Amino acid sequence: MARRSEHSLEELKALVLSAAETIVIEEGFSALKVRTIAMEIGYTVGSIYMVFTNMADLIMHINAGTLDAIAVQLEQAQEECGAEQSIQILASSYLRYASQNFNRWHTVFDYSLSVDSKITAWYKEKVDNVFALLEVPFLAYAPALSEDQRKRAVRALWFGVHGICALSLKGQRDKTDIDDIEETLALLVKNFMCGLTPSP
Amino acid sequence: MARRSEHSLEELKALVLSAAETIVIEEGFSALKVRTIAMEIGYTVGSIYMVFTNMADLIMHINAGTLDAIAVQLEQAQEECGAEQSIQILASSYLRYASQNFNRWHTVFDYSLSVDSKITAWYKEKVDNVFALLEVPFLAYAPALSEDQRKRAVRALWFGVHGICALSLKGQRDKTDIDDIEETLALLVKNFMCGLTPSP
DNA sequence: ACCTGAACACCGTTCAAGT
DNA sequence: ACCTGAACACCGTTCAAGT
Numbered sequence: 001m002a003r004r005s006e007h008s009l010e011e012l013k014a015l016v017l018s019a020a021e022t023i024v025i026e027e028g029f030s031a032l033k034v035r036t037i038a039m040e041i042g043y044t045v046g047s048i049y050m051v052f053t054n055m056a057d058l059i060m061h062i063n064a065g066t067l068d069a070i071a072v073q074l075e076q077a078q079e080e081c082g083a084e085q086s087i088q089i090l091a092s093s094y095l096r097y098a099s100q101n102f103n104r105w106h107t108v109f110d111y112s113l114s115v116d117s118k119i120t121a122w123y124k125e126k127v128d129n130v131f132a133l134l135e136v137p138f139l140a141y142a143p144a145l146s147e148d149q150r151k152r153a154v155r156a157l158w159f160g161v162h163g164i165c166a167l168s169l170k171g172q173r174d175k176t177d178i179d180d181i182e183e184t185l186a187l188l189v190k191n192f193m194c195g196l197t198p199s200p
Numbered sequence: 201m202a203r204r205s206e207h208s209l210e211e212l213k214a215l216v217l218s219a220a221e222t223i224v225i226e227e228g229f230s231a232l233k234v235r236t237i238a239m240e241i242g243y244t245v246g247s248i249y250m251v252f253t254n255m256a257d258l259i260m261h262i263n264a265g266t267l268d269a270i271a272v273q274l275e276q277a278q279e280e281c282g283a284e285q286s287i288q289i290l291a292s293s294y295l296r297y298a299s300q301n302f303n304r305w306h307t308v309f310d311y312s313l314s315v316d317s318k319i320t321a322w323y324k325e326k327v328d329n330v331f332a333l334l335e336v337p338f339l340a341y342a343p344a345l346s347e348d349q350r351k352r353a354v355r356a357l358w359f360g361v362h363g364i365c366a367l368s369l370k371g372q373r374d375k376t377d378i379d380d381i382e383e384t385l386a387l388l389v390k391n392f393m394c395g396l397t398p399s400p
Numbered sequence: 401a402c403c404t405g406a407a408c409a410c411c412g413t414t415c416a417a418g419t
Numbered sequence: 420a421c422c423t424g425a426a427c428a429c430c431g432t433t434c435a436a437g438t
Contacts, residue, residue: 005421034412044423046414055412059367109367145393156364163363164356167309188356195391204403234431246433255431385413 013051015041028103067126073097083141106166213251215241228303263308265324273297283341298365
């Protein structure tokens with residue numbers, strides 16, 4: 001065989017990425033294997049290494065797509081309302097995304113721990129993009145804060161929101177569970193915002 | 201060979217667990233392999249399966265020890281002071297443990313995701329034990345809260361504290377980094393506590 | 401009864417060989 | 420130039436065989 005040339009390298013890369021995303025979404029990160037991807041797209045294992053340097057590279061691209069999807073979800077959630085409610089809505093939206101796309105969402109944080117400083121600039125940009133979305137309502141809520149103070153406040157609250165999502169979404173996830181997590185999330189946001197501006 | 205009988209099964213189990221803990225502490229979870237453990241204690245792979253049903257079982261025992269160590273660290277940190285400062289100290293102590301024992305600490309949360317509802321009662325008890333420690337200062341700080349409200353507040357703040365530790369401790373961890381994380385942690389705690397009791 | 405170690409069914413990655 | 424697939428160096432787990 002060899003020399004099929006049915007797809008360009010770019011097309012092949014897209015095929016691999018798409019198949020890999022489907023596997024992660026449907027079966028989770030632990031089900032992602034080179035041989036499975038190859039079978040799924042009708043190529044052999046070697047071909048995957050033509051378009052991705054290794055699994056870590058492929059996973060980083062999967063996670064980049066997830067970060068984009070998270071940004072889209074957060075953008076869509078924006079409404080005309082007060083700054084505190086904006087932040088509440090962003091937190092709820094983040095929880096909703098994490099809950100409805102658990103495997104995909106989880107892979108982002110599962111993986112970045114094993115990367116060891118190989119995070120590229122374009123990837124970091126996608127992370128920053130999500131954080132930039134979160135900063136907006138903070139600017140409206142507490143305009144008196146310095147940029148450093150605001151960035152720290154965003155980090156504190158958002159890492160906190162993520163922590164609640166991550167640790168809460170481990171067990172079974174039915175509708176009542178999600179409502180309960182959302183209530184915990186709302187408590188964190190409410191208390192935090194209250195402390196951020198003692199005299200509104 | 202065979203029939204060495206140099207150690208009882210209990211002693212063997214302790215040997216395996218101790219060697220495994222050392223590997224996790226020194227090289228991290230990803231370096232933990234049955235063959236390495238076996239070599240380290242002078243037995244062969246098969247012996248490990250005499251005392252642990254599989255790797256998941258062994259890891260759960262490693263994590264149980266880590267949870268105990270966290271509880272000890274939090275207990276030792278207790279001081280004679282106000283309730284809010286107590287919580288600040290607990291949060292700092294948790295960060296200190298996570299930072300100084302990163303590999304071991306990280307394994308607890310790395311792993312529990314892949315367990316799939318196989319968490320035994322005695323393990324859950326160790327988790328509850330840590331949470332019980334955290335509840336104490338909340339009882340002093342906001343005695344008016346119902347038990348449900350207090351438990352939710354503890355979850356909200358502590359999952360938040362954990363989130364900050366987990367996401368912040370990924371990059372390089374030098375002393376200035378830790379100070380920065382501690383400041384973020386303190387902001388979360390301060391704001392949260394302020395919101396918890398609007399009129400103290 | 402205790403312990404071995406070969407065997408099995410997996411992994412990710414490479415690269416000489418084909419067209 | 421593109422693609423294969425055998426080969427390599429790993430994994431966790433099992434279990435017939437030894438003493």
